[in-house]
Amino acid sequence: RLRDGPAVGPGAEVPVSYTHLTLRLPIVWLSILLFLLYTGVESTAGQWTYTWFTEARAASAYLAGAMTSVFWAMLTAGRVVFGAGAARIGVARLLRLSMMGTVLATALLLVRSLPIGFVAIALMGLSLSAIFPTLTAQTPQRVGARHAGNVIGLQSSAASIGLAVLPGLAGTIAARVGLEALGPFLVFSSLLMLLVNQLARCV
Numbered sequence: 646r647l648r649d650g651p652a653v654g655p656g657a658e659v660p661v662s663y664t665h666l667t668l669r670l671p672i673v674w675l676s677i678l679l680f681l682l683y684t685g686v687e688s689t690a691g692q693w694t695y696t697w698f699t700e701a702r703a704a705s706a707y708l709a710g711a712m713t714s715v716f717w718a719m720l721t722a723g724r725v726v727f728g729a730g731a732a733r734i735g736v737a738r739l740l741r742l743s744m745m746g747t748v749l750a751t752a753l754l755l756v757r758s759l760p761i762g763f764v765a766i767a768l769m770g771l772s773l774s775a776i777f778p779t780l781t782a783q784t785p786q787r788v789g790a791r792h793a794g795n796v797i798g799l800q801s802s803a804a805s806i807g808l809a810v811l812p813g814l815a816g817t818i819a820a821r822v823g824l825e826a827l828g829p830f831l832v833f834s835s836l837l838m839l840l841v842n843q844l845a846r847c848v
Contacts, residue, residue, distance in 0.1 A: 662791045666792075681804065681811075682834055691717060692812045693815060694766055711763075720774045781800070784797055
């Protein structure tokens with residue numbers, strides 16, 4: 646739904662809001678946080694899986710490399726599959742199921758089992774795959790057409806911050822506590838992403 650007036654017809658010119666007015670909307674800050682968390686979870690899993698499983702769980706370099714490759718492969722394949730089926734599933738339902746799948750995958754990573762870890766990493770890649778493109782496509786409905794351009798730029802900036810900050814924070818925690826701290830870190834971050842998304846639907 647649009648938050649700043651009625652729907653705009655095809656071909657109609659949409660007035661653009663100033664950034665400082667856009668930033669007054671609570672939904673905008675929730676959207677920014679969503680993108681930060683999403684890219685943070687994705688990049689943390691992608692960057693730390695190999696080290697985590699080779700150094701903390703005695704996985705061979707071949708197996709850990711395969712797990713990392715499967716994560717990125719499922720992320721790519723999922724975007725193709727869900728992109729084709731998003732209309733049938735429904736955008737809101739797809740986002741909710743994707744985030745719930747991510748939480749489940751991170752919870753499975755707490756189990757110190759290589760087979761379960763392999764399945765969890767694959768499920769995580771698949772679950773994460775639809776979130777970024779779906780959130781981006783849904784931006785005009787979340788914030789309104791006149792704010793969409795500003796918010797997409799802010800979301801992209803937040804995504805870049807999440808890409809850098811969360812994996813670094815995870816690494817700092819792992820250096821002090823141990824690599825197994827990555828599991829709870831991913832669970833917490835994924836749960837927070839799910840909760841923020843649900844809150845954004847209520848604002």
